[in-house]
Amino acid sequence: MSSTFLIILFVLIGGGLFLSFLRLILGGKATDRAVALDTTTLITTGFLVLVAFLQGRSMLLDVALVYSVLSFLGVLAIARYLDGGLR
Amino acid sequence: MSRTPAVISTSIVLLGIWFSLTLSTDIQEITLGVVVSLIVAIATHGALTGNLFTLLNPRKGLAAINYVFYFLGQMVKANIDVFLRIFRPVIPIKPGIVKARLTIKSERAKAIVANSITLTPGTITIDIIGDEIFVHWVFLPSGDVHAETQAMVDSFAGRLEKIFE
Amino acid sequence: MSFMDILAHVFTGLGALVLFASGLGVFRMPDVFNKMHAGTKATTLGSVLFLIGLGLFEPSWMPKLLLIVLFIILTNPVSSHALARAAYNEPSEKPDNLLIDDLEESKGGAQ
Incomplete structure (x- = not known):
């Protein structure tokens, strides 16, 4: 992987991460933030795998896997809370 | 015993997940994987995948x-x-x-x-x-x-x- | 540069572009449901392409990456449904730009 290509990847993913995180901070309504959180965590998963690839540490793949599982559960919990609790 | 095909399908899928996580051919790891996936499949009545054998x-x-x-x-x-x-x-x-x-x-x-x-x-x-x-x-x-x-x-x-x- | 290498570059490049588009979509779209369109579809395909592309660079990681990909494809729509229901059921969260709303009638009839 050439360094130019690597920079392009980092700019694109970092840009996506920045924009969705900005939406998470600026908000709107609570569900807007929740959707932004969902997107942020998924892009972060991709970012983690990219870092794992760069450092050649396959351990970070497990981190990415567990991160995606926990983010799914977290978003689900937030959604159920916004829906009025566990009924 | 109508749930048996579903339980077996679930345990096969779980075993596949286990293999892609461990990527090891060590006999101890495989045995542990088989035992754990069977336990989970029986405990959930195979609800994770249902009967996959119909796809054959x-x-x-x-x-x-x-x-x-x-x-x-x-x-x-x-x-x-x-x-x-x-x-x-x-x-x-x-x-x-x-x-x-x-x-x-x-x-x-x-x-x-x-x-x-x-x-x-x-x-x-x-x-x-x-x-x-x-x-x-x-x-x-x-x-x-x-x-x-x-x-x-x-x-x-x-x-x-x-x-x- | 081998064919595999070119394919890997195409996959990662497209994946990163789609992930960027999802971030931009979530930032720009006006209301919850439309944000969800960008936030669900684009992140799913974006992660799939990106992770498989990196798997082509490093074939020994492929099984684990495919596991993450499978998990994302299966769970992403589910969290989107949960959020959509939450957004619809809470009056203060529900967007008011819907031109047609069949669900309103059904809910009204049920209660």
């Missing part, structure tokens, strides 16, 4: 492969659609929630249809009540909205019906 029937297997490729094609189309929408200076939207009827009865099939609709062009599923599915369009189709929605839902449900008998 060539007609159903082909229907399943057909569904997967149709779904992947729709997913790519959906992303091109999202992509072209987002980079416009003014995002063209005409949102609305439209009702459609689900002919398919199995709960698992309903869930698959709902998830597929969420990942295909211009639509997400909001809710399913009984056998009615409520679909949100980012840009309502011109012409008869209800007929268009019904056709879109049926394009998935029809293909799934061939798999679920």
Whole structure:
């Protein structure tokens, strides 16, 4: 992987991460933030795998896997809370 | 013992996950994987996957492969659609929630249809009540909205019906 | 540069572009449901392409990456449904730009 290509990847993913995180901070309504959180965590998963690839540490793949599982559960919990609790 | 095929399918799937996580051929690891996946499959009555052995029937297997490729094609189309929408200076939207009827009865099939609709062009599923599915369009189709929605839902449900008998 | 290498570059490049588009979509779209369109579809295909592309660079990681990809495809629509229901059922969260709303009638009839 050439360094130019690597920079392009980092700019694109970092840009996506920045924009969705900005939406998470600026908000709107609570569900807007929740959707932004969902997107942020998924892009972060991709970012983690990219870092794992760069450092050649396959351990970070497990981190990415567990991160995606926990983010799914977290978003689900937030959604159920916004829906009025566990009924 | 009617759940036995489902339990075996679930434990095979779990064992596959175990192998892709450990990537080891060590006899101890494999034994542990077999034991743990069997315990989980029995404890959940095979509810994770249901009976996958019906897919060994060539007609159903082909229907399943057909569904997967149709779904992947729709997913790519959906992303091109999202992509072209987002980079416009003014995002063209005409949102609305439209009702459609689900002919398919199995709960698992309903869930698959709902998830597929969420990942295909211009639509997400909001809710399913009984056998009615409520679909949100980012840009309502011109012409008869209800007929268009019904056709879109049926394009998935029809293909799934061939798999679920 | 081998064919595999070119394919890997195409996959990762497209995946990163789609992930960027999803971030931009979530930032720009006006209301919850439309944000969800960008946030669900684009992140799903974006992660799939990106992770498989990196798997082509490093084939020994492929099984684990495919596991993450499978998990994302299966769970992403589910969290989107949960959020959509939450957004619809809470009056203060529900967007008011819907041109047609069949669900309103059904809910009204049920209660």
